[in-house]
Every structure is written in C-alpha cells, then in structure tokens.
Amino acid sequence: xxxxxxxxxxxxxxFFSCDNKKQVNLLKVDEIESSFQSEIKKxxxxxKLGETYIKKESxxxxxxxxxxxxxxxxxxxxxxxxxxxxxxxxxxxxIEILPDxxxxxxFQLKAIIEKPTHLLNVxxxxxxFESDIKKYVLNGTSDGIYIRKESxxxxxxxxxxxxxxxxxxxxxxxxxxxxxxxxxxxxIEILPYExxxxxxxxxxxxxxxNFKLSIPKDVMTMDKILCTLSSTEEISEEIKFxxxxxxxxxxxxxxxxxxxxxxxxxxxxxxxxxxTNVLGDDYGIPITDSVDILTNKTKDYEHICDILDFPHQWxxxxxxxxxxxxYLYISKSSEDMRVYCSFDNGEYVDITDKIQNxxxxxxxxxxxxxxxxxxxxxxxxxxxxxxxxxSSSGPAGGIVFYDCDADNKYGxxxxxxxxxxxxxxxxxxxxxxxxxxxxxxxxxxxxHGSLETITGKxxxxxxxxxDKLVAKMATEAKISLTTGGxxxxxxxxxxxxxSLNGYRDWxxxxxxxxxxxxxxxxxxxxxxxxxxxxxxxxxxYDSVISLSFDNGTEYSKSCEEQYYVRPIRAFDD
Numbered sequence: 001x002x003x004x005x006x007x008x009x010x011x012x013x014x015f016f017s018c019d020n021k022k023q024v025n026l027l028k029v030d031e032i033e034s035s036f037q038s039e040i041k042k043x044x045x046x047x048k049l050g051e052t053y054i055k056k057e058s059x060x061x062x063x064x065x066x067x068x069x070x071x072x073x074x075x076x077x078x079x080x081x082x083x084x085x086x087x088x089x090x091x092x093x094x095i096e097i098l099p100d101x102x103x104x105x106x107f108q109l110k111a112i113i114e115k116p117t118h119l120l121n122v123x124x125x126x127x128x129f130e131s132d133i134k135k136y137v138l139n140g141t142s143d144g145i146y147i148r149k150e151s152x153x154x155x156x157x158x159x160x161x162x163x164x165x166x167x168x169x170x171x172x173x174x175x176x177x178x179x180x181x182x183x184x185x186x187x188i189e190i191l192p193y194e195x196x197x198x199x200x201x202x203x204x205x206x207x208x209x210n211f212k213l214s215i216p217k218d219v220m221t222m223d224k225i226l227c228t229l230s231s232t233e234e235i236s237e238e239i240k241f242x243x244x245x246x247x248x249x250x251x252x253x254x255x256x257x258x259x260x261x262x263x264x265x266x267x268x269x270x271x272x273x274x275x276t277n278v279l280g281d282d283y284g285i286p287i288t289d290s291v292d293i294l295t296n297k298t299k300d301y302e303h304i305c306d307i308l309d310f311p312h313q314w315x316x317x318x319x320x321x322x323x324x325x326x327y328l329y330i331s332k333s334s335e336d337m338r339v340y341c342s343f344d345n346g347e348y349v350d351i352t353d354k355i356q357n358x359x360x361x362x363x364x365x366x367x368x369x370x371x372x373x374x375x376x377x378x379x380x381x382x383x384x385x386x387x388x389x390x391s392s393s394g395p396a397g398g399i400v401f402y403d404c405d406a407d408n409k410y411g412x413x414x415x416x417x418x419x420x421x422x423x424x425x426x427x428x429x430x431x432x433x434x435x436x437x438x439x440x441x442x443x444x445x446x447x448h449g450s451l452e453t454i455t456g457k458x459x460x461x462x463x464x465x466x467d468k469l470v471a472k473m474a475t476e477a478k479i480s481l482t483t484g485g486x487x488x489x490x491x492x493x494x495x496x497x498x499s500l501n502g503y504r505d506w507x508x509x510x511x512x513x514x515x516x517x518x519x520x521x522x523x524x525x526x527x528x529x530x531x532x533x534x535x536x537x538x539x540x541y542d543s544v545i546s547l548s549f550d551n552g553t554e555y556s557k558s559c560e561e562q563y564y565v566r567p568i569r570a571f572d573d
Contacts, residue, residue, distance in 0.1 A: 025067040025097050028104040029058075029077070037061065039087055040079040047075040070099045077107045083192045086112050118163045119195040120188075124154035124170055127202045132180055132267075133172045140168040140188075163190045170200040179295040180266050181205050205266040205295025212302040213273065213287075214255040215245070219310045222283060224276045225258060229269045229291070239264065245275075255304070266295040273303070275310070284310040394427030395571055396503035399524045402426040402516045404459065414459055421460050423570035428517050429506065431526050433494055436562035439534055439544045440477025440490035442469070457511040457537040457545065463570060465536035466492045466507035480560050481542060491534040495567040506567035508536040511545045511554070513568060518552050532563045 029045065043061060047054040049071050056065050067073065076092040088109035097103050122138055136156070138149045142164050149158045160166075169185040183200040190196055213225065222245040229239040241260055243249060249256040273287035284305070293299055339355060340348040394400045404416035405424055418424035454472070455465035469492035477490040495508040509517060514535045521527055531549035538544050539556045546557045557563070 024100050025070045026101075026103060027065045027067060027073075027075075027095065027097060028102065029061075029063050029065065030104060030106045039081050041082050042080040044078045044080070045075065046078070047073050049073045067097055070097045072096050075105065077109065079109055085192065088112055118160040118190045118192060120158045120160060120190065121195065121197045122151075122156050122158060122170070123197065123199045124172075124183075125199060125201050126154075127181065130154070132174050134175055135173045137171045137173065138168060139171065140166045142166040160190060163192050163194070165189055168198070168200075170202065172202055174268065176268070176292060178266065178268065178292045179205055179297070182295055206263050207266055207293040207295055208298040209262045209264050209291065209293055210298060210300045211258075211260040211262070212300070213243075213258045214252065214302075214304040215249075215258070215275075216254060216305065216307045216310075217251060217256045218254075218307065219245075219284075219305075222275050222277065222310070223280075226274045226276065227260070228272045228274075229262075229264070230272075231267050231269055239269075264293045266293050268292050271301070394425065394569075396427060396569060397501045398427035398429050398569065400425050400427045401520045401524060402459070402513070416459055418572060422572065423460075424572050426509075426513060426516070426568050426570055428524050429498065429500060429567045430524075432528070433498065433565045433567065437489060437491045437494055437534070437565055438477070438479060438487070438562055439492075439557075439559040440473055440479070440487065441481060441542065441559050442473040442477065455510075455536055455538045457535075459510070459512045459516065461510040462513045462536050462568065463505075463507045465510055466496050469493075469508070469536065470496050491563075491565050492536060495565055498567040503569060506569045508534060508565065509568045511535045511537040511547070514547050515552070515554075517566065517568065518547060518549055521549055528564065534563045534565055 027047075029043075040061075041059070043058045043063070045054075045056040045058070045063075045065055047065070047067065049067075049069065052068060054065070054067060056063070073095050074092055075095055077090045078086060079088040081087045088111045090107040090109050093105070093107075095103065095105050122136075124136055133154075134152070136151045136154055138147070138151075138156075138158060140147045142162060145162055147158075147160070149156075166188045167185050168188055170183045171179060172181045174180045181202040182205050183202050186198065186200070188196070188198055209229075211227070215222070215225075225243040225245060225248075227241050227243075239262070241262075243258045243260075245256070249258045251257075269291045271287070271289045271291050274282060275284040275286075277283040287303055287305075289301075289303075291299060291301060338350055338352045341351045403425055404414060404421065405418050454468050455461065473490065473493070475488035475493075476486040477488070477493070479485040479487055492508045495506055498504075498506040500506070514533060517524065527549050532555070533547055533549060535545045535547060542559055543556045544559055546555045546563050547553070548555065
C-alpha cells in the first residue's frame with residue numbers, strides 16, 4: 001500500500017510540475033479498524049477550510065483525498081450500512097495540509113445507535129359517516145408487532161419504528177366510543193427511510209339487535225305492539241316492526257314475551273314502543289329508550305312491563321246499569337248475579353261465564369258502545385235506551401253516573417221517569433270539595449229533645465233534602481249537642497254553594513243517590529283512600545247516613561263528625 005501511494009504521489013507531482021508547477025495537497029486516510037466494519041458499505045470524508053468544502057466517498061477504509069489547497073483543514077468521516085443508514089461517525093479533527101507532502105490522518109469511528117425511520121401517510125376517503133365520526137384509529141400487525149394510532153382527522157401521518165410487511169385497517173368511532181365503520185385490511189410493504197401513502201375506504205359496520213319485551217299476560221285489552229327505531233341522525237327510513245298481542249309472543253310465567261332479532265347498521269338509535277287497543281288508540285305507557293348498535297357486536301335489549309303501565313276501567317256491578325266505552329274489569333256483588341252486555345245497542349248477551357279473575361275482554365270486537373247490566377233475573381231488569389253515556393261528561397263538566405229512564409221499557413225498576421221528576425240524569429262533581437265538613441245540628445237553644453226527621457233517602461230526594469237543610473240551618477249550624485258554637489260551613493250548605501262552569505244547582509246526594517254514585521266510583525275517580533261521604537238523609541235528630549266508598553258500607557254517624565262532600569246535580573236531555 002505504501003509503495004502504491006508513493007507512485008501515485010510521484011505521478012501527481014510530475015503532473016502539477018508540468019502545469020506551472022502547481023502544488024499538490026494530498027491526504028492519506030489510514031485503514032480504520034472497528035468491530036462493525038463488516039456492516040459498513042460506504043465511507044464518506046468531509047473537509048472544510050474557510051469557505052471551502054469537500055466530500056469524498058469510498059468503499060474501502062483507506063483512501064487518498066486530493067484537496068484543493070493547503071492549510072488547516074477540519075475533517076471527519078461517516079460510515080453507512082447496506083440500507084443507507086448511518087452506522088458510525090468519527091470526531092472532527094484539524095489537520096495541517098502541507099503542499100507536496102505526504103499528509104496522513106487516522107480516524108476512529110464511533111458507532112451510532114439509530115433505527116431507520118418509516119413514514120406512513122394515512123388517507124381516509126370521504127364517507128357517509130363523516131359527520132358522526134369523532135376518532136379514526138389505524139390498526140396494524142407485523143411479525144407479532146401491533147400498533148394502534150389514533151387521530152381526530154381523516155388524514156394523518158404515522159412514524160413506524162419497524163419496516164417490513166404490515167397488515168393494516170382503519171376503524172371509525174362515534175361520540176360514545178361506539179364503532180361506526182371499518183375498512184378492509186390491506187397488506188402494506190414499508191421500506192426503511194421510505195415515505196409511503198396509503199388510502200383506506202370505510203365500510204358500513206353492522207351489529208345485532210336482540211329485542212325482548214315482556215308484558216303481563218293478563219293485559220287482555222291490548223291489540224298491537226308497535227316498535228320503531230330511528231337514528232339520532234337523519235336517515236331516509238325508520239326501522240319498524242310490530243307484534244299482535246293475541247297471536248304473537250310466548251307465555252313465560254305471568255308474562256307474554258315478544259322477541260325480535262335484527263342486523264342493523266352501526267349507529268345510535270332512538271327506540272319507541274307503543275301499544276294500541278283494537279280501535280287503534282294508544283294504550284298503556286309508551287317505552288322510549290336509546291340503543292347503541294356497534295359493529296360486529298350484539299346488543300341485548302330487554303324491557304319488562306308492569307301491569308300498572310296499562311290503564312284499567314274497574315266497575316262493581318250491582319243491580320244497576322252501567323254504560324262504558326272499551327273494556328272492563330268487573331267484580332260481582334253476589335255469586336248468583338248474572339251479567340249481560342249489549343254491543344252497540346244490540347240485544348243483551350250473557351257474559352257471566354266470560355268473566356275470569358274479575359275481567360272480561362272484548363278485544364276481538366271493535367265496539368264503540370258497550371252497555372252492561374247485572375241482575376239475578378234478567379226478566380225483571382229494565383235495559384232501556386240511553387242518549388247520554390254514563391261516565392261521560394255532563395253539561396256542567398261533572399261525570400254522569402245515573403239515568404232514571406234506563407229501565408223504562410222493562411218494568412221501571414227504580415220507579416222514576418224523567419217526564420214525572422223533570423230530570424233524567426245525575427252528574428257528580430269531578431272532585432270532592434276541599435277538606436271535611438260536619439253535618440250540623442239545627443235545633444233551637446231551648447229545645448234539646450227529639451226533632452222530626454225531615455229528609456228523605458231515595459233517588460230524587462237529594463235536591464229537596466238540601467233545600468230543607470239550608471233553609472233550616474241557614475248560616476248557623478250548631479257544631480255540637482253539648483257545647484256552644486255555630487258554623488256556616490256544613491255539608492248541605494257547601495254543596496249548595498258549589499259552582500262549576502256557571503252551574504249553581506248542586507246539592508248533597510240522598511242515601512240512594514250516594515250509593516248509585518258509589519257503584520260507579522271508578523268512572524268518577526278522585527276519591528280519597530279513607531272514603532267516607534255524607535248523604536243528606538237523616539236517621540234522627542242527631543245522626544245522618546254516611547257511606548264508605550271503600551266497601552259500600554252504610555253508617556249512621558253523629559252530626560258533629562267530619563266527612564267528605566261530593567256535590568251532585570240533576571239535568572234533563
């Protein structure tokens with residue numbers, strides 16, 4: 001090697017000597033030994049003198065550099081591997097280069113720990129889910145290595161530490177971390193120091209929705225179950241399905257169970273479940289909920305309804321008539337009583353044997369008007385005509401509970417006709433008067449003996465009773481038999497003073513009027529739980545008939561006791 005350098009130096013010296021004797025500035029780079037020399041594929045020499053720079057590459061560790069001029073040069077060497085990666089580098093050193101001299105330098109390489117960089121530019125194409133997407137996630141695997149990179153935007157860069165063959169796909173997530181969409185997987189070859197662009201196309205993800213609804217099997221008045229799924233975002237079509245309460249479903253203990261499985265696009269849905277009766281009217285309390293369907297996931301949804309979610313019309317049937325729309329729960333006052341029903345004013349049919357657990361269902365028939373009567377002997381029962389449905393609103397806004405002409409064609413069982421008494425219907429105030437009231441005493445201060453009972457007990461007596469009581473006691477009803485004190489707030493007077501929608505002809509009901517109201521109390525509603533009401537029918541000078549609306553029991557109560565007042569009024573067609 002030394003001999004070759006001498007020959008080269010001599011040739012160069014001769015060359016420059018023949019060309020105006022220019023100086024030759026040579027630097028010999030000595031052979032470099034290192035433990036990683038076998039990995040080095042290229043050496044690069046860097047030199048600087050003032051504003052002069054020089055770079056020379058060599059595949060061997062010993063080489064000669066021809067410099068442009070002499071002087072103090074700052075020099076260093078870099079070593080590169082097969083992939084073009086920087087493996088090692090020497091410290092820089094200052095070397096005085098003398099002209100026409102054999103200048104030499106030795107460099108000590110220091111290893112550089114460096115992994116090659118791999119840059120991946122990810123592009124997610126525009127898609128129909130874009131407005132719902134809150135996060136994009138790149139997933140990738142290669143030889144047991146897994147990466148997961150997140151981004152809030154559809155275009156982003158990922159710096160990989162390892163190249164090679166990668167399998168990659170992109171997922172898109174919504175507001176609540178629900179998976180909305182996913183791309184197909186791609187095999188991507190990534191080389192060291194390569195900047196690579198990759199495009200992903202999101203596809204609509206789907207998940208499974210398992211719907212289960214349980215409804216008490218005793219809800220006999222239901223017809224249809226209507227279910228609707230609508231996206232929280234605008235979509236072209238709602239997803240609807242329905243069940244027939246009678247024909248569909250499976251008995252599961254005390255419930256009927258309705259199930260449905262759907263494969264739905266991944267999204268958040270508003271769920272609404274409505275139930276209807278045979279007339280198509282809404283029936284029961286609707287169900288509203290939110291359902292998240294995730295890609296490749298199963299959503300199990302179950303709702304169990306309570307019997308109280310569905311309204312019931314309850315009626316106690318005695319020897320009186322009731323008119324009602326729809327469906328009834330019925331309890332009989334005696335075992336030997338038969339119950340008869342007229343459908344849309346047709347002939348009466350015996351439905352007694354259809355009553356099970358206090359209810360009878362007419363769900364198979366779309367009747368708008370059902371009339372029911374109860375009697376141990378139908379031949380003695382008057383089932384006449386009606387132009388005002390009981391339980392409907394009266395002219396004053398109260399609830400109609402009695403029709404004195406209902407039995408005219410069949411024997412006039414109550415003995416009343418509208419032509420004789422100048423009224424046909426009784427309506428009850430929609431609510432009790434506020435608080436409780438005494439009945440009151442009306443004897444004079446000098447007379448403490450028995451007074452004649454002046455009030456009647458039968459249907460039609462309530463108005464006359466109230467007029468007599470108010471005329472007798474006026475504004476000074478005696479509070480007690482034994483103590484002093486008077487009041488103007490007593491049962492008959494507060495009923496007489498009641499006004500509703502301009503109607504002021506209200507009165508305290510007689511015993512039989514009060515009992516007629518009790519038989520349809522569920523139609524009238526708004527009765528307190530302790531249920532005890534004054535009639536206007538006296539039993540004597542110091543006691544009056546009251547009625548428990550809890551069980552229909554009649555009591556004789558002292559006039560100084562306090563009970564509820566429900567005014568009523570009479571009217572004609």
